[in-house]
Amino acid sequence: MLPWGDAVEAQRARRIAARIGDATVFERRISLPEWAAVLAGAAVVVGTDSGLVHLAAACGAPTAAIFVATQPALFGIDADTPYRNLGAPGQPVEPAEVLAAVESMLAETKPLPDPEPRPGSDVEPGSAPDREPGSNPDPDSRPVFVRGAARA
Numbered sequence: 001m002l003p004w005g006d007a008v009e010a011q012r013a014r015r016i017a018a019r020i021g022d023a024t025v026f027e028r029r030i031s032l033p034e035w036a037a038v039l040a041g042a043a044v045v046v047g048t049d050s051g052l053v054h055l056a057a058a059c060g061a062p063t064a065a066i067f068v069a070t071q072p073a074l075f076g077i078d079a080d081t082p083y084r085n086l087g088a089p090g091q092p093v094e095p096a097e098v099l100a101a102v103e104s105m106l107a108e109t110k111p112l113p114d115p116e117p118r119p120g121s122d123v124e125p126g127s128a129p130d131r132e133p134g135s136n137p138d139p140d141s142r143p144v145f146v147r148g149a150a151r152a
Contacts, residue, residue, distance in 0.1 A: 001038065003052060005029070043109070044102050049075055057083050062105035066093050082108040 001024045002013035010025070017023035030038070035052060036059050039045060045056035045063045049070050057063040057079040065077050067087045076085035084101040087093035 001025070003035070044105055046098060046102060053077070057081055062109050064098060064101045064105065066098065068092070 002017055004010040004013045004025065013025045017025045032055075036055060039052070039056040039061050040059035042056065042061040045053060045061045046066070047053040047056075047064075048066050048068060049072075053063060053065045054077060057065075057077045060079075060081045062082040063077055063079070064084045064086060065072070067076070067085060067089070069089055072085035072088055077083045082105040084105065086097060086101060
């Protein structure tokens with residue numbers, strides 16, 4: 001998923017998505033609570049040091065934050081979820097390092113448990129009627145969120 005905040009960023013996100021092939025760009029600007037829901041369900045989040053990357057970690061998504069202009073010692077992620085702070089000013093991150101971090105975090109991540117049924121409900125655990133249509137707690141099927149500084 002490629003986020004955007006204004007029309008120029010939306011056009012850039014669509015150009016990048018077209019080159020990636022299977023990336024998602026939302027048609028409309030989504031709210032912060034909507035982002036929190038999307039990020040909480042992500043298998044892994046990769047992005048540059050930004051509010052959305054920090055929100056992802058706060059929502060429990062395994063998160064790789066890429067630092068280019070800021071110091072991870074000062075602004076890095078510190079979370080209970082698997083995370084990696086990569087790079088620093090003058091220390092660019094290679095794609096292989098990002099991929100290794102993602103693979104490592106995915107190996108650390110356990111599948112989400114099925115939600116418990118509501119009190120008084122006759123729904124069996126695992127059928128999860130409260131889930132959004134199309135959602136799945138299987139970490140291999142959850143979306144991967146990516147935000148980067150790449151330009152297309």
